[in-house]
Amino acid sequence: MQKSMIRIFGVVAVLSTVTMGCAADGNDAAGNVAADSSSAGSSANEGNFISGTVEEWKVSVSPNAATAGEVKFTIENKGTIGHEFLVVKTDILDGKITLDGDHFSEPSPGLEVIDEIGEFPAGSTELLVLSLEAGNYQLVCNLPGHYAAGMHTSFVVS
Numbered sequence: 001m002q003k004s005m006i007r008i009f010g011v012v013a014v015l016s017t018v019t020m021g022c023a024a025d026g027n028d029a030a031g032n033v034a035a036d037s038s039s040a041g042s043s044a045n046e047g048n049f050i051s052g053t054v055e056e057w058k059v060s061v062s063p064n065a066a067t068a069g070e071v072k073f074t075i076e077n078k079g080t081i082g083h084e085f086l087v088v089k090t091d092i093l094d095g096k097i098t099l100d101g102d103h104f105s106e107p108s109p110g111l112e113v114i115d116e117i118g119e120f121p122a123g124s125t126e127l128l129v130l131s132l133e134a135g136n137y138q139l140v141c142n143l144p145g146h147y148a149a150g151m152h153t154s155f156v157v158s
């Protein structure tokens with residue numbers, strides 16, 4: 001009868017990824033999920049699931065746009081070293097933020113760092129849930145040298 005085992009379990013396992021030996025990060029992700037229920041008036045944004053990667057030396061997300069309201073970023077570090085993931089609201093063109101040495105200052109004129117996933121290790125996945133206003137954004141890694149090396153991409157909220 002029920003001979004065919006269903007493989008959906010694999011998906012569930014990925015979604016509930018626990019970073020072993022890094023309990024603090026796991027707790028952060030859980031906290032962000034729990035915070036979902038506090039946002040009001042965003043029922044039209046249930047599709048704002050953004051998945052992406054950070055690696056040497058790029059940031060990639062799909063889709064690269066969302067509607068204003070709650071946006072959920074699931075970001076995997078596909079690289080071989082630690083990276084961070086910053087959500088920056090700015091009209092500055094992608095890759096053109098003025099650097100102060102090997103990174104840009106936070107804060108800087110013309111941009112606002114909305115929130116971030118702090119540096120997380122290679123091979124791990126983190127969730128960041130934010131309430132975003134309409135506007136132009138950059139998703140970046142601002143570790144020393146990483147922005148200049150290409151770790152930035154544009155993101156639009158309408």
Ligand SMILES: [Cu+2]
Binds near residue numbers: 083
């Ligand atoms: Cu980086």
